[in-house]
Amino acid sequence: MISKNYYLILILFLQHRFDVQQIAKKRKTIFKIDLNRPQINTNMLKKIIIILLIILYLTGFLLSFPYIFDNLFGAEKLDSIRNFFEYGTMFCSFLVFNALLFKNKYTSVIAIILCLLLSLNFLISASCYLIYHSGFNVGMAISILESNPDEAMSMSYMFILPGILFFIFLGMLLYSVNYLKKDVVKFDAKFIIIALLWLILPFGYHLKHTYISNKGGGKMIKNVYYHLSDFNTALNIQRDINAIKKNIPVFNIKKIQPGIENVILIIGESERKQNMSLYGYNKRTTPYTDEQAGNMMIFDNAVSPAGITNLSVPLILSSIHPDEFRYHYEKLSYNIINLANQSGYNSFWLSTQASAKGITAIASMSKNKKWINGFDEVIVPELKNVIQKKENKFIVLHIMGSHPNPCNRIPPNWNSEGMDCYDSSIKYTDSVFKNIFSTLKNTNSVVIYASDHGLKIQGDKLLHVDSKESTQVPFFVWYGDKVPANYRITGRESKQTQTTYIYPLIMKYMGLEAPQHYKNEGNKYLNLEMKSMEYDKLPE
Known part of the structure; x- marks a missing residue:
């Protein structure tokens, strides 16, 4: 009985082993086939x-x-x-x-x-x-x-x-x-x-x-x-722009009357006038500036000469024409800083923007210059210190404004009142203006403000492109209480005005004879290809 059972078990074991070996062979064969296929696919994939x-x-x-x-x-x-x-x-x-x-x-x-x-x-x-x-x-x-x-x-x-x-x-x-x-x-x-x-x-x-x-x-x-x-x-x-530092021009200056004691230029950043209640926006983004409108000259149709900071600011601050910008950079030395230095004004450059070679080349010609870290409000104490000096002063405040990313331009504790970051950055800039204007209210001071350029809205993006929309910028003049009546011109100007008009405007406030004809009259625009073109030919 044991012998029979033993042989039966042995036969079953051998049969099972044979089946296992057959299965293993089949699996091995299948594995070999599968192994070859990826090799072909890998070469094809490469x-x-x-x-x-x-x-x-x-x-x-x-x-x-x-x-x-x-x-x-x-x-x-x-x-x-x-x-x-x-x-x-x-x-x-x-x-x-x-x-x-x-x-x-x-x-x-x-x-x-x-x-x-x-x-x-x-x-x-x-x-x-x-x-x-x-x-x-x-x-x-x-x-x-x-x-x-x-x-x-x-x-x-x-x-x-x-x-x-x-x-x-x-x-x-x-x-x-x-x-x-x-x-x-x-x-x-x-x-x-x-x-x-x-x-x-x-x-x-x-x-x-x-x-x-x-x-x-x-x-x-x-x-x-x-x-x-x-x-x-x-x-x-x-290299050409940096070379202008070495070229100090001699201006043909003609003083015709005493100038305003403090001539202050604020250069904004990426601010669209379309998003300012001062220009009719349906959200109250500029409440303080709105209240000051009666004490300002407001340019309703202002346009920038270029669509990016590195082109527009040099064009605003100097007498160079867009046609000359690409090939005659040495003319950038004929800028408002050098003019102020030679007109009896002490020059100051205060900036919350980091230095940029093209603009810094002009800024470096200021007798006093300081770059400050922090939100734009940190520039106000610096301005207060400068104003204490009893002398004629030309002061440039270069602020961050609404520079991308606008969410980073607002202090963490700032109350946006439900506005998006871009509108909030404009309202924050308005609060900075409130502090600046309060500081200057009882002084013989004039403030000229313009944004370097605007932005074009495309979907949910704000773009730097060559278009009329992205050149439409805020531009206004505000007066301190002690500004003489002959300088105090208020109201709204509807004629299209390029912000390069700032140059002769500052000359007037310094008591200088300004040129009768200036480069803004042609309304030329310097596009991103560094080519001068007629403003009217820009796409909307």
């Missing part, structure tokens, strides 16, 4: 990533030069197609070049740096499109070069999505270069020639652009880093 990377690169290029896309449907269709082909070729050459560098551990560091720079190039394109809905230009390059850490941090929330795209682009770029290094690119004559194309072709394009024709070249000096030429231009502009 090629797809490279194709997507090329498309992403060309998309960034297209976002920066949108006119090329428009030309695809016009008479210059072939030129646009050629641009795509040329930039696509240079980018593919760039990939091969870096794949060769990746083959050596020392030169791979250079490749990583080149890839980082190209990813930053893409980040600029993505940021301009997603934030400003426009291509990149020289004006934006100047703003980047003149940005300071505090300003960059305050606007960092706007770059979350572009930042994500930056890391996606960088990851795809490094992945593609590594794949090409391992599986495609070899150190032979063919790949070396391909790798050098992205360095050689720009010289050919430059020669054609300079000596043969500009056909197909557009406004670009072609390079795989397609923003490089804008930054190069911006750096040249910075």
Whole structure:
């Protein structure tokens, strides 16, 4: 009985083992088949990533030069197609070049740096499109070069999505270069020639652009880093602007009457007159200024000469014309600070904005200058100290106003009364005016206020763009009680007035003979491409 049971158990065990082995074989076979499939899919995936990377690169290029896309449907269709082909070729050459560098551990560091720079190039394109809905230009390059850490941090929330795209682009770029290094690119004559194309072709394009024709070249000096030429231009502009510090002009000054003791210019930031109750806005964002309207000259139709601070403020503070700005920066030395210095006025520059090279070049000509950290209200005690001096003074107050992000322009304990951050920033500025006007009420003082530029509303975004909406700014003059009657002109001016009129207006308040004809009469506008144009030709 035991023997029978033993054999029965043995037979069942062997049968079970055989079944298990068969199942294992089947599983092994299946596993081998599954193992091969991902290998094929991985190779395909690598090629797809490279194709997507090329498309992403060309998309960034297209976002920066949108006119090329428009030309695809016009008479210059072939030129646009050629641009795509040329930039696509240079980018593919760039990939091969870096794949060769990746083959050596020392030169791979250079490749990583080149890839980082190209990813930053893409980040600029993505940021301009997603934030400003426009291509990149020289004006934006100047703003980047003149940005300071505090300003960059305050606007960092706007770059979350572009930042994500930056890391996606960088990851795809490094992945593609590594794949090409391992599986495609070899150190032979063919790949070396391909790798050098992205360095050689720009010289050919430059020669054609300079000596043969500009056909197909557009406004670009072609390079795989397609923003490089804008930054190069911006750096040249910075050098020229800094050079004005060394050029102190001699003004033909004619004093015709005693000037006002304290001539104060307040330069606001990114304030839309459309959001001020002083100009009819349905929310009471400027309650104190509204009450002072009877003691002010208000310009109802004021426009700025440019759409960004770095262009508009130098145009407001100097006699340079928009037509001259790009090629005759030395004329910026003919500014209101130097004029005040030579007219018997002690000059002061008080700012809650961090220094920016273009504007600071003019500010540095002030005999007294101070940059102050904090909300705009911190400028009032500084002003009180300056006013104590018994002398003729010209004082510039450069405030943060409604600079993006407007939520950061309001003290934490500020009562916004249900308003959004932008409207609250305007109301906060109004409270700063209240303190300034209270300080100056019983003095021989005049205050000229204008915002450097406005902003355009697009959806829920406030944009720096070339448009009439973004140039419509507040501009008014307020008088202290002791200002002589011959200077005290109140009311509202409905005629369109460019804020460059501030320059001759300050001359009058200093008792100087002002020019009969001034640059604002032509109403020229300096756009973000650094080109002068008729204001009336701006889009709404």
